[in-house]
Amino acid sequence: MLNNSIQVQGLQKSYKNLPVLQGVDFDVKKGSVFALLGSNGAGKTTIVKILTTLLKQDGGTATVNGFDVAVKPDDVRRSISLTGQFAAVDEILTGRENLIMIARLRHLKDPNHVADELLNRFSLTEAADRAVATYSGGMRRRLDIAMSLVGKPQVIFLDEPTTGLDPEGRIEVWKIVKELANNGTTVFLTTQYLEEAEQLADQIAILHEGKIIANGTLADLKKMFPPAKVEYVEKQPTLEEIFLAIIGKKEMK
DSSP: OOOEEEEEEEEEEEETTEEEEEEEEEEEETTOEEEEEOOTTSSHHHHHHHHTTSSOOSEEEEEETTEETTTOHHHHHHHEEEEOSSOOOOSSSBHHHHHHHHHHHTTOSOHHHHHHHHHHHTTOSTTTTSBGGGSOHHHHHHHHHHHHTTTOOSEEEEESTTTTOOHHHHHHHHHHHHHHHHTTOEEEEEESOHHHHHHHOSEEEEEETTEEEEEEOHHHHHHTSOOOEESSSEEOOOHHHHHHHHHHHHHHO
């Protein structure tokens, strides 16, 4: 039985003469939330594009759900879903019409029933027959993620899913991510919000200068941080402090 939904070994990618990925290695366990952290331009979206078959790597291997992304891209696409940084919804259509359209594109038997189930699950039933142009940012993102779940993909890629959302919208998305993982879906999350990874991730990897420089649970990463300062109370480091310390260590070498 497949324990890892995603396996990446020695992944390399350059744009012209600029190396972006320089031998990236990691595994993602089935049914877990994996957070990939990195500064802007670190290569997070490049990794997502390779794993979702939108881009070919220059070297190394990557498998998703047991399928090699370079050899069996169609099988990979059938078993995954991708939600990008900006909600890919049709604003002229209603929420219901957006979901029905995707269900038809995926050749599902009862598109109306699929739409109703997802509208209910994502608390969008009341707004179902309104044009998406009238939705708030949080509602659009909920609809976007609902659309990505049509057909029940085994792995969902969320590339900076809360970019541009207010705190309330972000919390809504966090709730959905936790629910997905609880129901057995593997979630691959890229984020620049470190609090987001701290709240959601079972496993956190830090991408810096084209390589994974730290990988493990939050507890594992805390062990890499200098001992807690003792003032009046022992202060535990935040993930942001850990992230900056780990990158700083690497730069000083």
